[in-house]
Amino acid sequence: MVPGNSILYVSVDSAEEFGGTDEDLNVAFPVEYLNSLNVTRMPPHDLKLKVGVVVMLMHNLNQTLGLCNGTRMIVTKCLKFCVECEVICGSFVGTKHFIPRMELFPSDTKMPFKLVRKQIPLQVRYAMTINKSQGQSLDTVSLYLPSQFLRMDNTMLLLVG
Structure with a gap:
């Protein structure tokens, strides 16, 4: 819904540390299959970005500059091999x-191989979990309470803070 042209960043995926030969690896896990995997804490294969989109950093890059896992930023420029972002929270x-x-790879996976994904470590995120928000000072907070949080008499639980 953000105006402007979107830029598509496509990852380069590969599999490593497989018990068989390289030929067995390519037959068992073709590139198309590797591209289709959506692994938690990793950017997607197809990353669509626009100037003005809110993103979250998915990897620690430089903690002294505030570039840590979970840092929220806004995209200011989309270049060919990188993205310029402005930090929108924290110090x-x-x-x-x-x-x-x-190059990124998941550390806690049950896959029989090591997935290596070369991609920009960003995900489009307008919302975050409670765990990701710990330690942040926020001016405005919205809370989404789906129907399972309603009491039996249909009165909503109120959170006072």
Whole structure:
């Protein structure tokens, strides 16, 4: 819904540390299959970004500059191999950084191989979990309470804070 043209960043996926030969690996896990995997804490294969989109950093890049896992930023420029972003929360608000493509791999997976995804470590995120918001000072907070949080008599639980 953000105006402007979207830029598609496509990952380069590969599989490593498989018990068989390289030929067995390519037959068992073709690139199309690797591209279709959506692994938690990893960016998607097809990452669509626009200037003005709110994103969250998915990897620690430089903690001294505030580029940590969970940092929320807004995209200010989409380049060919990297994205320029401005930090929108925390003590580094307003600083701009270039976020490059990098090789990422999940550490806690039950896959029989090691998935290596070369992609920009960003995900489009307008909302975050309670765990990701810990330690942040926020001016406005919205709370989504689906129907399972309603009491039996249909009165909503009120949270006072």
